[in-house]
Amino acid sequence: MKVNTQSVNFNADQKLIDFIQKRMDKLDLFYDKVISSDVYLKLDNTSDKENKIFEARVSVPGDSFVVKKQCKTFEEGTDMAIASLERQLKKRKEKLRTHL
Numbered sequence: 001m002k003v004n005t006q007s008v009n010f011n012a013d014q015k016l017i018d019f020i021q022k023r024m025d026k027l028d029l030f031y032d033k034v035i036s037s038d039v040y041l042k043l044d045n046t047s048d049k050e051n052k053i054f055e056a057r058v059s060v061p062g063d064s065f066v067v068k069k070q071c072k073t074f075e076e077g078t079d080m081a082i083a084s085l086e087r088q089l090k091k092r093k094e095k096l097r098t099h100l
Contacts, residue, residue, distance in 0.1 A: 001025055001034050007041040016041075016074055023082045027058065031089035035059040041074055056081050060092065 003024045005017050024037055042053040054077030055068045067084045071077040 001028055001037060003037050003039055005039045005041070009043050010041075012041055012074075019075060020078055023078050024056075026082065027085055027089060030086050031060065031093050033060055034089075035061065044070070052077060054078055054081050056085065058085055058089075060089075063092070065089070 001024060003021050005012065005020055020039055024039070027034060027037075036059045038057045040053075040055040040057075042055070044051040044053055050070050050072050052072065052074050053068065053070050054074055055066070058065045058067075065085060065088045067081040067088075069077040069080045069084075071080065
């Protein structure tokens, strides 16, 4: 799956982009009809430790899922968002299976 990664107000290093790509590729195991995915990495301008925002938009035929997580690290946010997307994609797959 092609993942379009955009970092807002900073430059993401290649290691982080590869990590996100590897995690997003796992979504194909749960739902193989994913059209595209966009990932936005943002830094919040607060003194709070949890100032990193991971936002992912996954497009599937007829719908799209958006997940937004705020954590201490982008890796932690990625893992939490992927877990949430997995649940949503499994739910959609089950719903489609019951309507056939």
